Every structure is written in structure tokens, then in C-alpha cells.
Amino acid sequence: MFALFRKDSASELRTRYALNSLIMFIVVTISVILFSSVNETLPESLTGGLLWVVVFFTAMSGLSRAFVSEEERGTTLTLQLIAKAEVVFGGKLIFNTVLIFCMNLVTLAFYALVMDSFVLRTPSVFFLAFGIGSIGISGASTVIAAIIAKANSKGTLYPVLSFPILLPLFLLLIDLTKLSIEGTTPDAAFVELAALVSYDVVIITASFLLFDFIWKD
Amino acid sequence: MFKKYLLYILISGVCIAGIAFPIVKVPQHWWEYPLIPGLEENAKIIFFHVPTAWISVIAFFMSAYFGFRYLRSRDMAFDAKALAANQLGMVFCVLATVTGSVWAKFNWGSFWNWDPRETSIFILLLIYGALFALRSAVEVEEKRATLSAAYSLIAFVTVPFLIFIMPRIMTGLHPGSADDETSGPVIDFKMNMNMRMVFYLSLTAFTLLYSWMWSIGYRSILIKEKIFQNKELK
Numbered sequence: 001m002f003a004l005f006r007k008d009s010a011s012e013l014r015t016r017y018a019l020n021s022l023i024m025f026i027v028v029t030i031s032v033i034l035f036s037s038v039n040e041t042l043p044e045s046l047t048g049g050l051l052w053v054v055v056f057f058t059a060m061s062g063l064s065r066a067f068v069s070e071e072e073r074g075t076t077l078t079l080q081l082i083a084k085a086e087v088v089f090g091g092k093l094i095f096n097t098v099l100i101f102c103m104n105l106v107t108l109a110f111y112a113l114v115m116d117s118f119v120l121r122t123p124s125v126f127f128l129a130f131g132i133g134s135i136g137i138s139g140a141s142t143v144i145a146a147i148i149a150k151a152n153s154k155g156t157l158y159p160v161l162s163f164p165i166l167l168p169l170f171l172l173l174i175d176l177t178k179l180s181i182e183g184t185t186p187d188a189a190f191v192e193l194a195a196l197v198s199y200d201v202v203i204i205t206a207s208f209l210l211f212d213f214i215w216k217d
Numbered sequence: 218m219f220k221k222y223l224l225y226i227l228i229s230g231v232c233i234a235g236i237a238f239p240i241v242k243v244p245q246h247w248w249e250y251p252l253i254p255g256l257e258e259n260a261k262i263i264f265f266h267v268p269t270a271w272i273s274v275i276a277f278f279m280s281a282y283f284g285f286r287y288l289r290s291r292d293m294a295f296d297a298k299a300l301a302a303n304q305l306g307m308v309f310c311v312l313a314t315v316t317g318s319v320w321a322k323f324n325w326g327s328f329w330n331w332d333p334r335e336t337s338i339f340i341l342l343l344i345y346g347a348l349f350a351l352r353s354a355v356e357v358e359e360k361r362a363t364l365s366a367a368y369s370l371i372a373f374v375t376v377p378f379l380i381f382i383m384p385r386i387m388t389g390l391h392p393g394s395a396d397d398e399t400s401g402p403v404i405d406f407k408m409n410m411n412m413r414m415v416f417y418l419s420l421t422a423f424t425l426l427y428s429w430m431w432s433i434g435y436r437s438i439l440i441k442e443k444i445f446q447n448k449e450l451k
Contacts, residue, residue, distance in 0.1 A: 206374045
């Protein structure tokens with residue numbers, strides 16, 4: 001599993017094509033938000049939501065590469081032969097999680113820098129949500145990427161399929177961000193955090209169970 | 218044959234009862250409903266909105282169930298059953314969303330409010346749309362069936378979150394949300410006896426309608442596939 005992760009990260013770091021384009025994507029998106037709100041200060045709840053909008057579109061751009069790149073390079077069959085399905089999925093999941101975590105950190109850093117009204121009063125709630133949420137995003141996105149890798153119009157199909165699955169997650173994350181901006185303690189936000197954890201567990205379990213069917217012809 | 222006529226009578230009875238029976242302050246006759254403060258005339262839409270929403274969820278569960286059966290047995294008949302459930306589910310979901318919007322306009326003033334339950338029916342609509350998009354993007358039949366079964370199962374595990382948990386946790390407009398005193402959306406709804414009976418009849422009628430349409434639907438899909446296969450052989 002970790003060998004797969006190392007192979008994927010090595011090939012990504014070798015060309016750095018995907019990383020660069022994702023970082024540029026984040027910069028461009030946040031710039032667009034800044035341009036459209038030049039003289040007005042955004043209300044605090046809105047800035048919380050916009051962060052996750054940027055995260056969502058970054059994820060949509062970047063996470064399908066895990067399986068689509070295999071299809072493009074023709075290495076799918078090799079991978080099917082040398083490793084069990086769970087191992088392949090585990091490796092891709094770890095890769096995507098690390099990728100989305102890094103991307104989200106970059107987004108968060110850039111966002112906190114340029115958005116004045118993004119002030120977290122209880123950072124603990126936010127960072128918990130951030131970590132658990134990133135795992136959830138990558139879990140759902142990886143399995144959808146496996147599904148669309150075999151389909152025809154991959155690029156447009158990926159956000160279409162991912163959005164309904166990711167939406168409950170993003171609603172929870174936006175709500176938690178709002179709560180952390182307002183200053184709610186982790187105890188008060190416990191229900192939402194518990195829902196977040198259960199979403200993660202459920203989606204990753206279901207993905208592991210179903211991946212075997214998706215992966216094999 | 219007899220079942221079909223029974224269904225016609227039942228549905229027309231429900232439509233008449235749902236639309237034409239008047240709502241008055243103090244019901245004198247068996248065909249009059251009491252006035253519920255806050256809802257007044259709007260209450261009648263409950264006979265149409267709730268069953269359609271209920272059926273769209275059932276259709277979704279059926280699609281996930283038949284997807285599961287397909288993955289176990291690789292029998293294309295299950296895929297046809299799942300597809301028929303998807304098609305009908307989409308129709309009922311659109312109906313539920315539209316009736317819900319209409320009710321929202323009359324009750325709370327605007328067509329759409331992003332109330333958690335409205336959001337969840339919207340997500341259900343998106344899931345159905347995504348299933349159709351996925352189906353049209355894969356040409357190989359067995360791959361198409363496998364992928365749509367896998368996707369409907371993944372969507373199925375997130376649906377309980379939407380439909381049952383979130384509307385109760387987050388505050389919203391719909392009856393049964395976190396800040397509403399009534400305990401449930403429908404059953405404890407202070408409904409009068411005859412209203413409740415018409416409601417249950419409506420639920421039964423819509424369920425029968427759906428199951429009839431579904432059985433015709435999946436059989437016609439199977440026959441269509443057979444015709445295609447015969448054409449190719451010739």
C-alpha cells in the first residue's frame with residue numbers, strides 16, 4: 001500500500017505538473033473572489049462558506065488524476081495484476097488524502113492571508129473539522145474517480161457524480177466553520193463533529209467494499 | 218385487469234378527496250377537514266407532496282437494492298429493475314420538488330429556501346441525474362451495470378445522512394426540524410381522523426401506482442434488450 005503511495009508521489013513530484021496547476025488554480029480562484037468583493041467586506045459566515053467552495057473545486061480538478069492517469073498511461077492492467085484491489089485502493093486513497101491535505105493547507109493559508117473577515121474564534125473546532133473533512137473529501141473523491149476512470153466523458157462527469165456525494169460533507173464543514181468563526185466550543189459542536197466522523201467511516205468502508213467490483217472488469 | 222381498475226378508482230378518489238373537500242373551522246360533515254392554524258388551505262398539498270417524496274426515496278432504495286443484487290449475481294434482469302426504479306424515481310422526485318416549492322411559496326413566501334429538507338430532496342434529484350449521466354457515459358453493458366450499481370450503493374450510504382439526520386439537527390423551515398415543536402413531520406401532525414384516512418389512502422394509492430409502473434417499466438426494458446439482441450443476431 002505504501003509502495004503504491006510512494007510510486008504515485010514520486011511520479012507526481014517528478015513532473016510536478018499536477019501540483020503546479022492545482023496551486024495556480026487555488027491562487028486564481030481566490031483572486032477571482034477578491035476581485036469580485038473589492039470594496040465590500042464580506043460577512044463572516046460567507047467567508048467561511050467560500051473557503052469550502054475553493055476547496056471543492058480544487059478537489060474536483062485534482063483528485064480524479066489518481067485513476068485517470070493510470071488509464072491514460074495504460075498501466076491499469078499492470079496494476080490489476082500485481083496488487084490486490086484493497087491494496088490499490090488503499091494506496092490511491094493515501095495519495096489523494098495527502099494531496100488534498102496539502103492543497104487545503106495552501107488554500108487555507110492563502111485565504112487567511114487575504115480575507116480580512118476570516119477570523120477563527122475557536123480554532124480547535126475548525127482544525128478538527130479541517131482534518132476529518134479532508135479525509136472524507138479524499139475518500140469520496142477517490143472512489144468516484146475509480147468509477148469514472150472507465151467512463152467516457154471523464155472530465156465533466158467527475159464533478160457531476162461527486163457533488164451529491166460530497167454535498168452532505170460540505171454542508172457539515174461549512175456549518176462547523178461558521179460555528180468556529182462564531183466561537184462555539186468543541187463540546188457544543190460535538191453533534192456535528194460526530195456526524196463528520198461517521199460520514200468518513202461510512203464512505204471509506206463502502207468504498208473499500210465496492211472497489212473490488214469497480215476495479216475488476 | 219381488476220387491479221388496474223381498482224387503482225384508477227383509488228387514485229381518482231384520492232384526487233377528489235385531496236382537492237375538493239373543503240376545509241372549514243368546525244367540521245360538520247364527514248367530508249370536511251378542520252382548519253389547522255398556520256396551514257389553512259395549504260394543508261391539502263400534503264396528500265400529494267408527501268407520497269411523491271416518499272416514493273422517490275423508496276425508488277432510490279430499490280435502485281440501490283437491485284444494484285446490490287446485480288453485483289452479487291451479474292444477472293442483467295436486476296440492472297433492468299434498477300433502471301426502471303431510477304426512471305420512476307426521477308419523475309417522482311421532480312414532482313416532489315415542484316409540489317414542495319409550490320407549498321413553500323404559499324406558506325413561507327418564496328419558492329426555494331435551502332432548508333435542510335429542501336436541500337436533501339435537491340441532492341436526491343442530483344443523484345438521480347448523476348446516475349443517468351453515468352449510464353450514458355459507459356457503452357459496455359456489463360460495465361455500465363456494474364458502475365451504476367456501485368454508484369447507487371455509494372449514494373445510498375449517504376442518503377440516511379441527508380434524509381433523516383440533517384434535517385433534525387439543523388434548524389429549518391420544514392415541520393420536524395430542530396426548532397419546531399411538533400415531534401414528527403407527518404404522523405403526529407394533529408390530523409383529524411378523516412384527513413388522516415385520506416392521507417393513508419393517498420400514500421397507498423401512490424405506492425400501488427409506483428409498483429405498477431415499475432413492473433411495466435422493467436419488463437419493457439428487458440423486452441427492448443431482447444429485441445436489440447435479436448436484431449444483432451439477424
